[in-house]
Amino acid sequence: MTLRPYKILLLCLLPxxxxxxxxxxxxxxxxxxxxxxxxxxxxxxxxxxxVFKTSQSSDSIYKLALExxxxxxxxxxxxxxxxxxxxxxxxVTQEQWEKxxxxxxxxxxxxxxxxxxxxxxxxxxxxxxxxxxxxKLNELEKGKAVYRLxxxxxxxxxxxxxxEDDISWSEIFKSAVIATTTTNMVGKKKPNAWxxxxxxxxxWEWVQDPYNEKIFADPxxxxxxxxxVLKGASFYGDVKNATYMTHAAGPAxxxxxxxxxxxxxx
Amino acid sequence: xxxxxxFFIVGFVINVNAQTGKIPEGFRSxxxxxxxxxxxxxxxxxxxxxxxxxxxxxxxxAKERPYGxxxxxxxxxxxxxFELYIEVKIDSFANGGIFLRSNxxxxxxxxxxxxxGATGDLIGERIPLxxxxxxxxxxxxxKAHDWNSFRIRMxxxxxxxxxxxxxxxxxxxxxxxxxxIADAAEGxxxxxxxxxxxxxxxxxxxMPLLMWHPGAAxxxxxxxxKELK
Numbered sequence: 004m005t006l007r008p009y010k011i012l013l014l015c016l017l018p019x020x021x022x023x024x025x026x027x028x029x030x031x032x033x034x035x036x037x038x039x040x041x042x043x044x045x046x047x048x049x050x051x052x053x054v055f056k057t058s059q060s061s062d063s064i065y066k067l068a069l070e071x072x073x074x075x076x077x078x079x080x081x082x083x084x085x086x087x088x089x090x091x092x093x094x095v096t097q098e099q100w101e102k103x104x105x106x107x108x109x110x111x112x113x114x115x116x117x118x119x120x121x122x123x124x125x126x127x128x129x130x131x132x133x134x135x136x137x138x139k140l141n142e143l144e145k146g147k148a149v150y151r152l153x154x155x156x157x158x159x160x161x162x163x164x165x166x167e168d169d170i171s172w173s174e175i176f177k178s179a180v181i182a183t184t185t186t187n188m189v190g191k192k193k194p195n196a197w198x199x200x201x202x203x204x205x206x207w208e209w210v211q212d213p214y215n216e217k218i219f220a221d222p223x224x225x226x227x228x229x230x231x232v233l234k235g236a237s238f239y240g241d242v243k244n245a246t247y248m249t250h251a252a253g254p255a256x257x258x259x260x261x262x263x264x265x266x267x268x269x
Numbered sequence: 270x271x272x273x274x275x276f277f278i279v280g281f282v283i284n285v286n287a288q289t290g291k292i293p294e295g296f297r298s299x300x301x302x303x304x305x306x307x308x309x310x311x312x313x314x315x316x317x318x319x320x321x322x323x324x325x326x327x328x329x330x331a332k333e334r335p336y337g338x339x340x341x342x343x344x345x346x347x348x349x350x351f352e353l354y355i356e357v358k359i360d361s362f363a364n365g366g367i368f369l370r371s372n373x374x375x376x377x378x379x380x381x382x383x384x385x386g387a388t389g390d391l392i393g394e395r396i397p398l399x400x401x402x403x404x405x406x407x408x409x410x411x412k413a414h415d416w417n418s419f420r421i422r423m424x425x426x427x428x429x430x431x432x433x434x435x436x437x438x439x440x441x442x443x444x445x446x447x448x449x450i451a452d453a454a455e456g457x458x459x460x461x462x463x464x465x466x467x468x469x470x471x472x473x474x475x476m477p478l479l480m481w482h483p484g485a486a487x488x489x490x491x492x493x494x495k496e497l498k
Contacts, residue, residue, distance in 0.1 A: 052337040052466035053475035060362070060478040068336070068483040072466065075335035110451055169469035184396070184450055207313060214312065218319045218335060233313060239376050239395045239450055244315035248468045252312035256372040258451050259313075 025268060028198075029089055031148065033102045033140075037089035037266050038198050040161050047159060048219030048248075049079030049168075080222045082156045089266040090153065090161045093189040093200050094124035094208065095136070103139050108132070110258035111186045122188040124206045124261040130231045130253060133209050133262045140264075149267040152211040155220050155250070157265060158234050162203070162247035164196035170203070172242045179204030181240045186258075203245040206261035207233040214252035233260065289356050289416040289435070289491070296354050296493035299344060299458075302327040311341040311459070314375035320462045328358075329460070329489040331365065333481055337466020341368065341375050341459045349455035350424040350497040356416045356490050359384060362478075363485035364463040368394060369423050369430070370449055370456030377456065378449070380421060380432060382487060389419075389432060389439050394461075396448045404432065404439040411435070416490070424497055426454040460489060 029037040052072040056065045098121035101107050108127045112120045128136070137150050144150070153161070175181070178193040181204040190200040202208075213228025215221050220232070230252040236245035237259035244251070253260065292298055299307060304324055312318045320340025321332040333339050348370070355367065364383040371377035376395035381387045388411075389404025411417060411434070420433040431441040447454060467475040 049469065050335070051469045052335070053470050053473070054337075054466065055474040055477050057477040057479065060482065064478060064482055068478055071336040071483045075337075168471035169467070170472060172473045175472075182395075216312075216319075218317075218338065230312065236315070237313075237374065239374065241315035241395070242473075243464060243467065246468065246472060251318055254373060255313040256374050256376075256450075259372075259374060 025087060028092075029266065031266070032144065033099055035095070035099055035264075036092040038092050039087060039268070040084075040090050040157075040197065041087050042084050043160065043165075044081055044083045045160050045163055046079045046167065047082050047156065048077060048250075050075065050077040050219070052076060077219075079219070082160070082222075084157065084160045087268045088153075088157060089268060090157070090199060091263040091265070092198060094206055094261050094263050096189055097121050097123055097125045100125035100128075100136060103136055103143065116185050118188055122190075123186045124189055124201070126186060126206050126259060126261045127257045128209075128261060130209050137264060149269075150264050151267070152209055152262060153265045155210045155212040155224065155232050155234065158208065158210045159247050161197065161199055162195065162235065164199065166196070166247075169248055170246050175203060175242045175245050178202075179236065179240075179245045180238050181236060181242065181245045183238050186238050201235075202247065203235050204240060205238055206235075207237050207251065207255050207259055208235045209253075209260065209262040210234055216252075217250070219248070219250045230254065289418045292491050292493040293354055293420075296352070296495045298491075298493045300329060300490070300492040302490070305329070305342065307345050308342050309345055311343055311373055311375055313373055314341045316340050316375060316461060316464050322460070322462070327490060329492075331460060331462040331487040331489070332484070333462060333465065336483070337464060337475065337481075339462035339464040339481060341371070341461055343368075343371060343373070343457040343459040345457075347455045347457055348494065348496065352420060352422045352495040352497065353458060354418065354420050354491065354493045354495075356418050356492075357382060358414075358416045358488040359388070360482070360485040360487070361385065362480075362482040363487055364480045365461040365487045366392075366394065367419065367421065368457070368459035368461060369421065370428070370453065371459040372450060372453065372456055375459065375461070376450050377459065378423070378428065378430065379461070380419065382461075389434055391430060391432070391440065391442060393448060396450060398448050399445050400442055402430075402432070402440040402442045404434065406437065407434055407439060410437045418491075422497075458494075460487070462487065
């Protein structure tokens, strides 16, 4: 068979048309909302440490700080996300957890908060607990969808929502539940550019990857480790670490850890 | 007469030095002087997750690593009612602290360690503290560029906290309520090395250099605890 140019063009456009024919949002049977995340790339682990000189520090100290900052700086590495996926728009709520698991392990439930606790993120869940929730959710959906934890790169790519550099403190304050004493209801702060809420703040979020005990992820994630990576900071976090770059790990403080999930695109 | 005077001088020096260098009776050591067994690094504090806490000649040394990233060294165990004894030697322009009843992310009651500055003050770290305390007489007992001992007593669900520096009481305070997240009345003891640098200038300026001068260190030794029932 001879392929005419227009046929080649059609073949080239086919994957893109499949991708763009996907619904950009999806709501599953227990009311979890998802946002389609399209393929792309990002730089992970670019470290350009700031040096903030004031009149109280001498020129020689400033020079030494600049030298040390330069010594420890790192260009990071490029990560390609080659496939689309759905990311849950909000952290998994206590209501959603209860629908699937039947009980609510959260500390900040009931009268521990002043508003509707059922719409707060579920917390006090270990990484294995999150896996149990996902297994049960997959069973409930009977193969109609495949759910799992995001990988760290998927999480960071979705959180960046196209941002190439770090997020400014003023943007963090608008979008993240931080510097407070309890979790908040999900979805009350400004969403990121792709419509995802609370990627920063509220609760730390488990991702699939084991922790490498380094400041940032490695280009090839570990297969095994003592702990798993946490992303996004929590309700008592600081603007310092409520950034999508932060590469933290469990166990944290239990009442500050929840998760969100990915639904694979079929 | 001269010999008597000499004995008097020697006795005085020994007496002054007796304030540090030895764990008081009734306390149990929680640092073995060799390694950090019984301690761990917080992986979820905003101070930084890869600080340089290491043991050197029987002393815990705390430094930033990589540049501008601090962190927390925490006891594996949680403590509720206790007296903590710890000797510290701190460089100027290096902000740290002794965290009390800390959670894993570093929300805690904190006795500040910073010179020049508010060393010995009680402040809240990631918690809004109802009542702070000032170590107004700290300079009267402080040994500059040397070891200084801290004894901190913390008891009750609504914390009652007392600080002695070099055996002299600095303050004694009862909080009106428990300010700790989730009403926790126990937690870890942690040692703080403050952060200075953000990951990128796109985020902001970060902390002024004086928060932790490049290469500065805090040192700790003779760390011991007496648990109170």
